[in-house]
Amino acid sequence: MEINIKNVSMTYPNGKQALKNLSLWLRSPSLVGLLGPNGAGKSTLMKLLSAALLPTSGVIEINGQPLPQAEKSLKARLGYLPQDFGLFDELTVEQFLEYMATLKGISSRGSTSSPSSAASHNTFASRHSTMSHHTTTVKDAIRAVNLEKNAKSRIRTLSGGQRQRTGIAQALLGSPDFLILDEPTVGLDPEERIRFRNLFSRAAQDRLVLLSTHIIEDVQSVCNQLIVMNHGKILFSGTPEELIQSASGHVGVFWEKEAQNNHTAPRPLCITEQPLHVTNQPLHVTNQTLHITARINTANGVRCRAVADTLPPFAQPEEPSLEDAYLYLISREVTQ
Amino acid sequence: MKSVRLLTLKILPPNRRHVFRDAPCARQTFADWWYTRPPGACRFTLKVPPPNRRHAFRDAPCARQTFMGRWNACPPGACRFTLELRRLLQSPLTWxxxxxxxxxxxxxxxxxxPASASTMxxxxxxxxxLAGGAAGGILFALLTVYELDRAGRSRMDVLVDAAVSPLTMALVRLLALAGAAILTLGAVxxxxxxxxxxxxxxxxxxxxYLLAYVIFMGLALPLSILAAASAFQFTRRADLSLAIFAAFAGLSLTVxxxxxxxxWLNPCVWALSDDFSNLRIFRSAAWMRMTWLGALTxxxxLSWLSIRQYGKGLLGSLSQSLARNARLLYRPAAAFLLLVCSGTAFAAQPFVDQSNPDQTVMTFLEIPFLEGVSFLHRSVFVCPDTAxxxxxxxxIFQLQNHSGQTQTLAFGINPGYKISSVQANGxxxxxxxxxxxEYNESLLQVxxxxxxxxxxxxxxGGFPQEDSSMSAMQGRLEISDEYLCLENSVLSPRLMNVPPVNVPLKNVSAKDVPEAEYVPYPTTIEITLPAHMTVIPFSPSQPEKLAENTDGTITWRYEDSGTGGILYAGDYLRQDIEAGGLTIQLYYGRRHQAVMEAAGAAQAVKAVVDYCTEHYGPLSFGADGTLKLIQSRVSGGGYARNGxxxxxxxxxxAANLDDAGKGTVPGEVMIHELVHQWWGLANMFDPASANDAWSAEGLTVYTTYRIVKELYGEDSSSSYARENYVKKWLQAVDDxxxxxYVRNPRYLAALPQKEQLNISNSLSYVRRYNxxxxxxLKAEQLVGGEEAMDAILCDLFNRELDYTYPYLTYSDFxxxxxxxxxxxxLKKN
Incomplete structure (x- = not known):
């Protein structure tokens, strides 16, 4: 599957411009991580790719065909997990997935693979069968999200995490060629997060997966491509290694006390609890900007981690992590 | 099954055997393979039954799974509908x-x-x-709005819209709601x-039963669903949709x-017949339903095309729907076509005419007779299509034109008829x-x-139309193989401006000629009807069988007189009763035989006729010593004429006849109509005084009261007669x-003409009937009691008639x- 986004802009009826002349090329197999702060345009991009919106200008091509014409075939090959969604509470998990499978036309269309049973890909039955494929697909999806015990439970009785897993299961139904997952691991416990991370990684072996998340760990270990967005523009598109490389020499640690002793700088401010949210109050050090990304209380004082175009003398250079690199990228845009 | 398995094992390629062997359900997998087998994979097609045959499932340990597998392979549209319907049926609100x-x-x-008649x-x-239709329609409209709103409210639409087009889903939801409505109707x-x-x-x-529930109730449900769904799809707001639907339903139920x-929600049905068919009212209601079904679809x-998509508003979504694909233009075209069709169906409905609502206008009666043209004979050949x-x-009219000039004849014909040919002398x-x-007639001029x-x-020929003033009481012109009634211009064109034979009057019109003098319009009527139908001319004539046709019909002939004529036919039984020196031929529907016999209707008829003959004298209209007493399909009253x-x-x-409070006499309208044989045939009262309180009804209603009072017995029924007659008259007159408007007639004059007419007709009814x-009754008290009044009425009934003005006037009384x-x-001081 190949998606080509050409010079796409999107302005909402209220005048808010969510995307600005955005161009992007995505091709399967790939697991693409989509990063960016709130309001960056990630959700708008995903809505455009799921044909929930049409761009104000520009073109989105699906396998070379403009999206409006390719909408039906896109939806037939799309698994979509939005950030905010609802379920039919009166149905059981199995009934709900059967419902969604039917809407997707899985019973008649058949599938090419199953996310959780790669071993069955090459069997004669799974390649050619339409009979009972529906049921099999539903069971596969339930198994994939580890909801076998809740398959017969009414959705209204599920916990938040189980509902989220049900949502993931519906996206996985029929092994779609294109998976869009918006914050899929929200509400899941760490063990499940790791499990799903691996699941998405496996799924991306032969298809295109677009994963939007605030949790850097989720993308760090599994994505082979990262897209960083802010203010409706793409700041970076490449591999995680390339993003990390771009931050090399721009990450450092220092003692807060040492920084305060530096008279050229005002008192550093606390960062937010969200690790991905860089503080908007930069620390100015001799005409340069230092963005604190972490602040740890230790027995010897407060140890700070920061990114900057040029590190101040009191900061010791550190090997950047993906989170550092992401924050460095965003901080540069904030500074500019 | 055994042979199938053996053959299967024989022809399977080695690399595929493990699939079947290891599969949890070998036959299911075989079936999979069967439907996807490559061409030429096997040569035993004729020998081995395909696995979708029933016996292929019968012995299978997983037969249900295999069947479900087949079911799940249904077309996507059907599957979506089935699943949506199943989901809908899981909802407590649906239940x-x-x-x-x-x-x-x-x-x-x-x-x-809403239906006022008292038939069973x-x-x-x-x-x-009707109540089921109105209530069910409203309930399903509420369910529709709830279900459509719910998808967005619960954010379920985000998932659904990503899987399937919102338009497709809206269609699936509509069909599922309609499916639930159909299931509900079946259960009801x-x-x-x-x-x-x-x-x-x-x-x-x-x-x-079936037609009533399907048409009166069943079709209300999809109409309500369509209306509610349209409102929601246009507005996307549940509260607004409910308000719009409430206004729409409220209009139907009130204004x-x-x-x-x-x-549209509550069809105008005032009566269903017990004894005869009801096809006309069912057709009418179905026509109305179909008209609305087309319009609402x-x-x-249009609302479907306006479903919000791609983050756009109503017009943006609509234009996007139309602009996406030129091939999809058939959708708005279909909407436009349906609206045009329903508009046409509304305007060109075939059931009701466009008669002048002002019933005081009688211009057809005032058409002057032609000079030099006289009537000789009329022959009518009628062939109703009862299906x-x-x-x-x-x-065919035989006429004489002595004028030596062309003349223009005027006929009244039913407005529903088309004239296909008019020939004079070939x-x-x-x-x-x-x-x-006027009065359910169009003017045909020849x-x-x-x-x-x-x-x-x-x-x-054609489909006869009913009078527009009675549009809310349709069914009078029922024509079926159980019943028909052909009255005057429905039977044949009614000649209006040629005087009867031997009455070549100058400067007079039909209105000026007493009915007795119309007798010389000799007529022969032939009618062809299904063999089981009894033909009953509404006249002294007795029909004779002319021919038994090969198609199972019989052609009847009878002689009649007059320019119009009334003919009843149907699945009737006849009972002859000797009473008052007459042979009463009582006709009633075959369905009613058990009820009539149980009620002793024949004896009751005899009692009434004997009473009237004894008190007022023998009938002067009993033709040839016979009187036909014909039970008609429910019509809101009756009428009488010679014979x-x-x-x-x-x-x-059954309910009326079993009413213990009324004694054993089967209904007072029967008495009332019989009394019209003594008081009330057209030549007794001047028909010109349309608004006059003095008419045939005054004496007839009074006499009916007297008969009811006497027949029910002095102790119990005098109170019954007082309660049901005198007190009701008093109440009506008081009202x-x-x-x-009676006290302030100037306000009546200020009303629209139609309202004026409705009120005037209603007030006129009170004056005549109450x-x-x-x-x-007051006169009875003033002249000395019932016996004195009976003597006066007997004298009036048997008075010498002045044939130049034979009417019984109020002054005479x-x-x-x-x-x-x-x-x-009666006015209170």
Missing amino acids: LTIFLTLLSPLAGLYIYQ HTMYLANPA MALWLPITAKLIGSVFHMED WSDRWQLC GIWI AGTVAGKA RDASFSVSDDQ TIPPAEDIELSIEY ASLLDEVDFT YQKNF EMPLKI LDACGLTEEELN
């Missing part, structure tokens, strides 16, 4: 809706009774079905069938309730049909040549005198009583 709809016919038995089918079928019909059959009793008719084409398609409810006929004659309609002897042939009297079936219903009987008008004044 609440279904449960309440199941109970809703109960409202028709106790609360909501009206009370226990029409009203429950199954539940209410035994109840209705028990309530209606021996006259219960299954065909009527439009007596406008048969507009009351068209509106729904289609239509009539085809040919009328040549086409020019004719025109005017758009002016020009005849100046020849002395004229044979005028008119071929006509025949009509009785509405309403008075013969009349207090009526705002005020005048009360005045006669006052003079006979020796009273003045002021003495009978």
Whole structure:
């Protein structure tokens, strides 16, 4: 599957411009991580790719065909997990997935693979069968999200995490060629997060997966491509290694006390609890900007981690992590 | 099955055997393979039954799975509909809706009774079905709005829209709601069938039951669903949608309730017959339903195209829907076509005419007779199509034109008929049909040549229309193989401006000629009907069988007189009763046989005729010593003419006949109509005084009261007669005198003409049916009691007639009583 986004802009009826002349090329197999702060345009991009919106200008091509014409075939090959969604509470998990499978036309269309049973890909039955494929697909999806015990439970009785897993299961139904997952691991416990991370990684072996998340760990270990967005523009598109490389020499640690002793700088401010949210109050050090990304209380004082175009003398250079690199990228845009 | 398995094992390629061997359900996998096998994979196709045959599943350990597998391979649209319907049926609100709809016919038995007639089918079928339709429609509209709103409210639409187009999903939801409505209707019909059959009793008719529930109730549900869904799809707001639907339904239930084409939720049904068919009212209601179905489907398609997509508003979504694909232009085209079709169906409805609503206008009666043209004979050949409810006929008039000039004849024809041919002496004659309609007739004008002897042939036919003033009470012109009634211009064109034989009057019109002098319009009528139908001319004539046709029909012939004529036919039984020196031929529907026999109707008829003959004298209209007493299909009353009297079936219903409070006499309308044989045939009262309180009804109602009082016995029934006659007259007259428009006639004059007419007709009815009987009762007291009044009435009935003015006037009555008008004044001081 190949998606080509050409010079796409999107302005909402209220005048808010969510995307600005955005161009992007995505091709399967790939697991693409989509990063960016709130309001960056990630959700708008995903809505455009799921044909929930049409761009104000520009073109989105699906396998070379403009999206409006390719909408039906896109939806037939799309698994979509939005950030905010609802379920039919009166149905059981199995009934709900059967419902969604039917809407997707899985019973008649058949599938090419199953996310959780790669071993069955090459069997004669799974390649050619339409009979009972529906049921099999539903069971596969339930198994994939580890909801076998809740398959017969009414959705209204599920916990938040189980509902989220049900949502993931519906996206996985029929092994779609294109998976869009918006914050899929929200509400899941760490063990499940790791499990799903691996699941998405496996799924991306032969298809295109677009994963939007605030949790850097989720993308760090599994994505082979990262897209960083802010203010409706793409700041970076490449591999995680390339993003990390771009931050090399721009990450450092220092003692807060040492920084305060530096008279050229005002008192550093606390960062937010969200690790991905860089503080908007930069620390100015001799005409340069230092963005604190972490602040740890230790027995010897407060140890700070920061990114900057040029590190101040009191900061010791550190090997950047993906989170550092992401924050460095965003901080540069904030500074500019 | 054994051979199948053996053969399967034989031909399988080695690399595929493990698939079947290891599969949890070997036959299922085999079936998979069967449907996807490569061409030429096997050569035993003819020998091995395909696995979708029933026996292939019968012995399979996982037969159900295999069947479900087949089911799941259904087309996507059908699968989506099935799944959505199943999902809908999982919702508690759906079940609440279904449960309440199941109970809703109960409202028709106790609360909501729009059909006013008292036949068993009206009370226990029409009203429950109408109530079920109104309540069920509203309930399903609420369910529709809830379900459509719910997807967005619960954010479920985000998932669904990513899987399938919102338009597709809206269609699937609509069909699922319609499917639920159909299932509900089936359940309602199954539940209410035994109840209705028990309530209606021996006259219960299954065909009527099915049609009533499907048309009166069933079609209300999809209409409501379409209306509610359209409102929601346009507005995307549940509250606004409910308000719009409430206004739309409210209009139907109130302002439009007596406008048969507009009351989409509650069809204008006033009666269903027990004894005869009801096809005409079913056709009419179905026409209205289909008109609205077309209109609402068209509106729904437009709203469907406006479903919000791609983050756009109403117009943006609509334009996007239209602009995406030129091939999809058929969608708005279909909506437009449906709206045009329904508009056409509304404007060109075939059931009701466009008669002048002002019933005081009688211009057709004022057309002057032609000079030099006289009537010799009329022959009518009628062939009703009892399946289609239509009539085809040919009328041949033998005339003489002494004028030596072309003349223009005027006929009244039913507005529903088309004239296909008019020939005078074998040549086409020019004719025109005017758009002016009066009293359910159009004016047909035919020009005849100046020849002395004229044979005028008119071929006509079509679906007869009913009078627009009675549009809320349709069904009178029922034509089926169970019943038909062809009256005057429905039977054949009615000649209006040629005097009867031997009455070549100058400067007079039809209105000026007493009915007795119309007798010389000799007529022969031939009618072809299914063999089981009994032909009953509404005249002294007795039909004779002319031919038994090969198609199972019989052609009948009878002689008649007059320019019109009335003919009844149907599945009738006849009972001859000797009473009052006459042979009464009592005709009633075969369905009603058990009820009539149980009620002893024949004895009751005998008692009434004997009473009237004894008190007032023998009937002067009993033709050849016979009187036909014909039970008609429910018609809201009856009428009488020389040799025949009509009785509405309403008075013969089991409920009415079993009413212990009324004694053993089967219904007072029967008595009333019989009394018209003594008081009230057209030549007794001047028909010109349309608004006069003095008419045939005053004396007839008074006499009916007297008969009821006497027949029911002095102790019990005198109170019954007082309660049901005198007190009702007093109440009605009191209401009349207090009526705002009676006290302030200038405000009546300020109303729109139609309203004026409605009020005037209503007030006129009170004066004739209530005020005048009360005045006669007052006269009875003033002249010395019942015996004195009986003597006066007997003298009036047997008085010497002045044939130049044979009418019995109010002055005649006052003079006979020796009273003045002021003495009978009822106004309170």
